[in-house]
Amino acid sequence: MICSNCGIEMEAGILRTDGSPCLYYIPNTENSLYGRIITKKEIELKGGVVLDGPYVTRFHVLKVKCNICKKCRKIVIDY
Numbered sequence: 001m002i003c004s005n006c007g008i009e010m011e012a013g014i015l016r017t018d019g020s021p022c023l024y025y026i027p028n029t030e031n032s033l034y035g036r037i038i039t040k041k042e043i044e045l046k047g048g049v050v051l052d053g054p055y056v057t058r059f060h061v062l063k064v065k066c067n068i069c070k071k072c073r074k075i076v077i078d079y
C-alpha cells in the first residue's frame with residue numbers, strides 16, 4: 001500500500017492489544033465505555049465501528065491488519 005500523504009510504500013503489520021475484551025473506533029464526542037460489559041450494538045449505536053470483539057473475558061489478543069507509514073506517522077486499517 002502506498003502512503004496517500006507522502007507516496008512511499010507503507011509497511012504491513014498488525015495493530016494489536018493484549019488482554020482486552022474489544023478493539024473499536026468511537027467518535028471522540030462519546031464517553032468512555034471502560035469498566036463494564038459492552039456490546040457491538042451499543043458501540044454501533046454511538047457511531048462506532050467494532051474492529052475485533054467484543055468478548056466476555058479479557059483473555060484475548062485482538063488483532064487488526066494494517067499498514068503504517070513511519071515517516072508520516074499514519075496507520076491505515078481495513079474494517
Ligand SMILES: [Zn+2]
Pocket residue numbers: 003004005006007008069071072073074
Ligand atoms: Zn507517508
